Amino acid sequence: MNYQDFKQAVIQAAEAKQVKDYELYYSESAETQTEIFKTEVKGFNTSSRLGVCFKCLVDGKMGYASTEHLSEEEAVSLVERALENAKSIESEEQAFIHTKGDTYAVLPKEEAKLPTAAELIDFSMSLQNQLYATDNRVVDGTQAYAGFVESKSALYNSNGLDLEDSAAFSFTYGMAVVADNGEMYDGMEVASGKFDSFNVEKIAKEAVKDAVDTIGAESVPSGKYPVVFSNKVMASMLSTYASVFSAEAAQKGLSLLKDKEGEQIAADIVTLTDDPMKEDALVKATFDDEGVATYKKNVIEGGQFVTLLHNLKTAAAAGVKTTGNGHKASYASNVGIRPYSFYINPVKGSLDDLMAEAGNGIYITSVEGMHAGANAVTGDFSLAASGFCIEDGKKGRPVKSITVSGNFFTLLKEIARIGEDLKFNPFALGSSRCGSPSVLIKEMTIAGK
């Protein structure tokens, strides 16, 4: 059964059960990826995924159910399950289904030229060859990947909304393995966007450099140091703590930013922006997952906390307008909250300038263990890290086997300088991604030897 037929079957089932307020969310994606190991195509995968979520409003409570199995019987079951679930909800906040009437931004339609299977294989094979050719210490274990994603989503509801969106982009990454003196090191470089914009030499060079730069890395003595977070690391910190800016987390007492609007929560050089249609984003959103028109806003301005991010439910509970940040983590999820292109605005100065100002300290280029070592409720983090020493204001020897510890809320206040090298996390392939320039922090605790 196709989606259009299934949609009609669900609408009929909803009417039969006298459900007045409901919404159908449809999502479809197809991904093709190839993987090279040594000089052979190790893997080639094409996957397609489709899912439908039905939600309905009963006495102000929202019930959800989803399925990937499109059939007549399933349409009835979907409505019945959502109804039972709505009746089980006990939280007091009113839920809503959006009504048509918003004015949505119209973006120029860009034609994404996607590669053929043969082009993908040729490209990833040439990337693999280039990885080996870049440095004679590159060994087997090195891999090249390339692929593309096409996605479609649609939203239909009983209040007259009928919206559709689609996106398509390509991606590639090189993973270089380098052996030196009996030890192995790995490095990675990712690119995403238009397939014909990918540069094999550049990706290979960066991936190998990422590995080679860490050769001979050692720990440093434990202590307090000035720290420069690379743009990539600061972006992933922001991504880990993005939920603290969610009104849902705040209203549930899970964010320390609850009721802090208007207060100074960061150094005055910090401006944090959420932009749903940032020009270089792979996926732009003109409406959110509740069908509300999106817009650009500052969340922190000159260090002052301006607003939490809202969806329809949290906005009504707070007596404000939604910020258009309603989000379903997957088609099956309840509507939550997330940012789009969420970034600390660049200020001034290069990475070298930041290191010069740090004097003697640590430049951190990688942190690991975010899912366990960083806690959004407390703000505390203690993370495995690696990078370089900063000696007399210059990048020095590589460092590994250290941890960097602190608290995100304190960190925001202790940002001493923000560079101009804004970069977004390249692994975020959806419409939610975080970005930052490199930042200098006065002092952080490092555990080493």
Added chain:
Amino acid sequence: MLPQTLVKEALGIALSTGADYAEVFAEHTNQKSIQMVSTKVDKIEDAVIAGVGIRVFKGTRCVSGSASSLERGAVLACARRVADALGTGSAAIANVVLRERRFGDIHPVKIVPVSVENSYKVDFLKEACLAAKEYHQDISQVTGSFLDVDHNIMIANSEGLFAEDRQIRTRIVCSAIASRDGENQTGSCSPGARVGMELFDLFPPKEVGIEAARQAMTLINAGYIEAGVMPVAIENAFGGVIFHEACGHALEASSVALGQSVFAGKLGEQIANEKVTAIDDGTIPNGWGSINIDDEGTPSQRNVLIENGILKSYMVDKLNGRRMGMAPTGNSRRQSYAYEPTSRMTNTFIAAGEDEDKDIIASIENGLYAKKMGGGSVNPLTGQFNFSVAEGYIIRNGEICEAVRGASLIGKGSDILMNIDMVGKNLDRGQGMCGASSGSIPTDVGQPLIRVSSITVGGR
């Protein structure tokens, strides 16, 4: 789930361009999660996941595809796509004869969750949340969830296998937040098992709630640990995450076969302290990480990975087994049809040793007692791992003293394995979700109390 005739037809198409192995995996899963904030139901996620994943091998080359449908047209189209991507050869295997095989069920389930109404589950969850909330006035918020999964799978391949399995599991999670002077600290408890609604008999909800709140209250009263290198005693059950991260991942064929593991080529060598024996066992009745058969249809088994410090075995799936010249060990797993399966852990633990718990603590002059561990991660290539200590205490002069927050442990797997120099007797397991290329799957970790003679502890 799929008729045998359709499966046979799909295998025929998948093999039509010269593959030497083809496999059809089909799935129909019901999954529900009820989430509670404070003591009220806040969200319910209720999903049906259904689809097919098809793979073909030619030597060590693998082509795979998946589709969210169990309909004939979609299944055959997926098989066609996979065959076309492999190449333009002609069929090497002509006629597949399928034999239905049954492997039994060593994980009996008493009450099937999908047949139970919401209110029954909600009542138990409420008991947990209420117990946490009432534990102390400084508990400012409690969240809870109850998850049940009814995962039905079918695997057929060109070797003639046709097998089905039903994997039911349940888990209750309770998290508590203690707040004081603008600071938050968290505690959580999240037991699960391959059982039905009888989970609540095994883990009384009230105890789950109290444990979460106790941990949060311990931490709100604690200071931060000072960073440094020190001996650490790691408690049993979820403490076993140290082995999971420091060693387990690097023994998966997905790393070993590609030369991306520090333990590649080291079978028969001493890689750990002789006190260490480590096992991966998917056959533990009703274990959270247990399976009857893996996602390639290989029966689950008990694999001794390390015996008295000597590396004995890897965890091997069919495809990487071809690269390594090794037989599969029943470890091939995937989150769903949409992921390609690869070698993964099931229930992995350090076996009980000979040391007394009190001797382990008494042996440490200045160090850390890690009572509850958080999660962690590892780079199998370099062996560098990290994990967080959810609840820790300072050990001074052989005695457990005040609680500390914010500790994390980092190191290199091959070093740490050698430094596990005391192993207690009281083995227990804890539950986790393990994420890797084939998705997020339930795994148990485990160990008795152990001593690591020296490790870097991150703190402030």
